Amino acid sequence: MHHVVVERWSRGSSPLHTRDARSKLGALLVFLIAVSTTSPRAQFAIAGYAALLLAALFAARLPLVSVLTRAALVLPFSATFALITWWAGDPARAISLAEKSFLSGLAVLLTIATTPWNDLVHALGWMGVPRFLLLVIQFVYRYLFVISEQAQHMRLAAISREGTRRARNVRFRAATGAVGVLFARSWERAEGIHRAMLARGFTGHFLSLERPHFHAADIVFFFAAATAAVAVRMAL
């Protein structure tokens, strides 16, 4: 599954990977605000943002084509709206919709692909996201792929058993049963997880052995990235 790819990317050692997650997250927010407030007709600014992201992509030593392809996943959605907007007689805005959503998605992907998941969650907590929400996010992320894999297995098993050419109501009932069974298995899994956590001394929050530090380079990176984004926004 493709999530594994991003996790592998995030464990690199490029200059961008070694920056503190908080500085990257801060730079991402400034960049997204700059893109969001750019006028639809400012095509030079869009090119400027693209250049900034490409520079960061090279600095991160990530595979260019695979990253760009992944970021393009947003395009079917935005292209639909772009076509509608074009049809409504606003081609400038139509083009900018597609460009802005692609650049914003690429910026988020770049941040995720250079930041290990735990560091990102830690940075979000540092920014004040409620701890309970972060706990739930951690658990969803941890079991997302486990349970998705289980769903895939069940789907494969169902197709092997009865094929895809059965009557619609039979397949509908089969899908309903699959949801029920998946639910029951998830519930049991949650109970098992809880027992295992209690056995290991869980008290209501995760502990981390690493304490991330802000280095001078992180501060420099944040201000350099933020200044570059704002400069593109204002000058072009």
Next chain:
Amino acid sequence: MHIPDGFLSPPVWVTLDLVSAPAVAILARRAQQGTDTSRIPLLGVMGAFVFAAQMINFPVGPGTSGHLVGGALLSMVVGPTAAAIVMTAILAIQAFVFQDGGIMALGANVFNMALAGVLAGYLPYRLWSRQWRSAAIFAGGFLSVLTSACLALAQLLLSGVRMPPKIIWISTALFAIGALIEGAITLAAVRAIERLNPAWIIAPAGGRSRVVGLAAVGAVVAAVLFASTAPDAIERLTRTMGGETATESIWLYRVAAGLGGLVLIYVACTVIGRYLARQRSA
């Protein structure tokens, strides 16, 4: 329908971030108080379950299939408060890890699907499930998806994404079909889960009169109708909100609005967080 970044205008996403962030902070606090530690893995695994259940295809029409969205089902399993938190977690993961929905637009997506969607999905169940159980569950799934989709459409229109009225009508019709499918799948899923263990579906808390329920659903439907039948009103509202016409030239204003909005969101979250923490320790 997850709104990506770049679609919403700064006034719209700033407002919705400002609404959603404190709401989620309060709900997280409340959900935490009402849960022992055994619920935390349960909520996480239920979130993962909703994610995975979206992969199971339900054949609905000739050549078409739908899948569960899950907000209403979740609210009937873990309760509306926890369901809103789990949906927020799912949306955050989709935005960060899968680039499905934007980061600036996260407030809007959380508002549409985790707050309004879960509320609209749970209300009919809470109010009517004693008298008309199946209908209430169906209505929950239906209203949950319809509310989310219409809110997203309204926000796009408010942001100045221009759509011909014909397209708005077509998409509203598509939303209604999607909502009917969600209602049917939610009902089928709840029945399947109950057959395995009736205790997994929570009993609706407390009874209120049907009148209140009708009024609540009426309000939701009115909001939906406003979004779908009044594109002119929305366009007028867009103009007064300065979507694209008045403030276009004053870019400094828009940058300041964006940055100021972010600062405001942060301050609001911190203040509310501090207040709640103090209240809890007092």
